[in-house]
Amino acid sequence: MLAACSGGADSMALASALAFEAPRLGLRAGGVTVDHGLQQGSDARAAEVADRMRSLGLAPVEAVAVSVGRGGGPEAAARDARYAALDAAAERHGAAAVLLGHTRDDQAETVLLGLARGSGTRSLSGMAWVSGTGGRYRRPFLQLDRHTVREACLAQSLPVWEDPHNADPAYTRSRVRHEALPILEKALGKGVVEALARTAQLSRDDADALDAWAARAEAEVMTTAPAAAGGAQAVHLDTGGLRGLPAAVRRRVLRRAAIAAGAPAGSLFARHIEEVDRLITGWRGQRALNLPGRVEVRREGGRLVIRQG
Numbered sequence: 001m002l003a004a005c006s007g008g009a010d011s012m013a014l015a016s017a018l019a020f021e022a023p024r025l026g027l028r029a030g031g032v033t034v035d036h037g038l039q040q041g042s043d044a045r046a047a048e049v050a051d052r053m054r055s056l057g058l059a060p061v062e063a064v065a066v067s068v069g070r071g072g073g074p075e076a077a078a079r080d081a082r083y084a085a086l087d088a089a090a091e092r093h094g095a096a097a098v099l100l101g102h103t104r105d106d107q108a109e110t111v112l113l114g115l116a117r118g119s120g121t122r123s124l125s126g127m128a129w130v131s132g133t134g135g136r137y138r139r140p141f142l143q144l145d146r147h148t149v150r151e152a153c154l155a156q157s158l159p160v161w162e163d164p165h166n167a168d169p170a171y172t173r174s175r176v177r178h179e180a181l182p183i184l185e186k187a188l189g190k191g192v193v194e195a196l197a198r199t200a201q202l203s204r205d206d207a208d209a210l211d212a213w214a215a216r217a218e219a220e221v222m223t224t225a226p227a228a229a230g231g232a233q234a235v236h237l238d239t240g241g242l243r244g245l246p247a248a249v250r251r252r253v254l255r256r257a258a259i260a261a262g263a264p265a266g267s268l269f270a271r272h273i274e275e276v277d278r279l280i281t282g283w284r285g286q287r288a289l290n291l292p293g294r295v296e297v298r299r300e301g302g303r304l305v306i307r308q309g
């Protein structure tokens with residue numbers, strides 16, 4: 001098991017908790033810190049964070065340098081590079097789990113960001129306890145509030161380093177943390193963080209149920225035709241059957257069908273699915289449209305045909 005540690009208070013508390021619990025649980029517990037190379041001296045700081053983890057008793061401990069790409073904005077690019085490095089570290093060390101220090105406050109921020117984007121239940125469900133390939137990522141602090149975690153750091157005099165990006169108003173999450181949530185707490189009371197985190201859990205339960213319903217509905221309204229050489233399969237959907245489904249289930253079926261036809265999941269947004277949904281009713285007489293990944297959707301009589309061009 002590895003603790004992923006930025007050197008910040010949340011993940012130092014996590015590293016310390018893992019070092020404390022591991023002998024009792026008979027676990028081999030190490031740590032990894034990722035140097036994004038975004039500030040001067042970040043390599044020296046990563047080495048220092050690694051030393052701090054070693055002095056807590058974790059072994060093996062690694063500081064991994066990554067190069068951050070540009071895709072999807074600076075926050076997303078750093079996150080992608082970080083998770084790729086954490087995955088690789090888990091493989092190298094044969095670690096079944098990588099622990100992350102996300103707290104209930106991080107969860108509330110994620111829900112608020114989803115609300116502001118107009119997201120559906122899946123996005124509002126925030127971060128899961130267990131996620132990633134084979135359930136590798138675990139978030140044991142997800143129900144603890146940040147204040148409690150930070151008090152634990154203080155009580156143990158753990159040396160922590162705060163990433164200046166966390167307080168940089170140029171970053172959306174930082175504005176949510178330092179501006180939006182304090183205003184909401186002032187207006188609506190301290191319980192708002194807990195309430196947002198509860199929204200995440202309720203939304204996750206709803207989204208899971210709708211996903212299961214969509215998987216069953218798909219079997220009734222969707223058929224696949226064999227792929228042309230080298231291409232993805234063509235997907236046929238019965239529009240009459242689709243119309244009989246609740247909108248939330250229908251949108252899920254449409255999304256699954258588009259992905260089955262070769263559209264990349266990461267580029268398929270809610271607005272794309274809404275456009276496909278309108279084809280079913282023949283809204284504005286439209287009969288065809290294109291989706292990311294050169295996927296075409298065409299209404300032909302009583303069915304939608306989705307295939308890669």
Ligand SMILES: Nc1ncnc2c1ncn2[C@@H]1O[C@H](COP(=O)(O)OP(=O)(O)OP(=O)(O)O)[C@@H](O)[C@H]1O
Pocket residue numbers: 003004005006007008009010011012032033034035036082099100101102103106163166
């Ligand atoms: N550079 C990094 N190296 C290793 N793990 C990281 C790094 N940055 C973040 N993580 C992991 O992701 C979790 C969430 O990080 P994020 O920066 O979003 O939250 P945070 O509340 O600022 O956490 P922290 O106080 O630990 O920095 C961290 O608790 C840690 O487990």
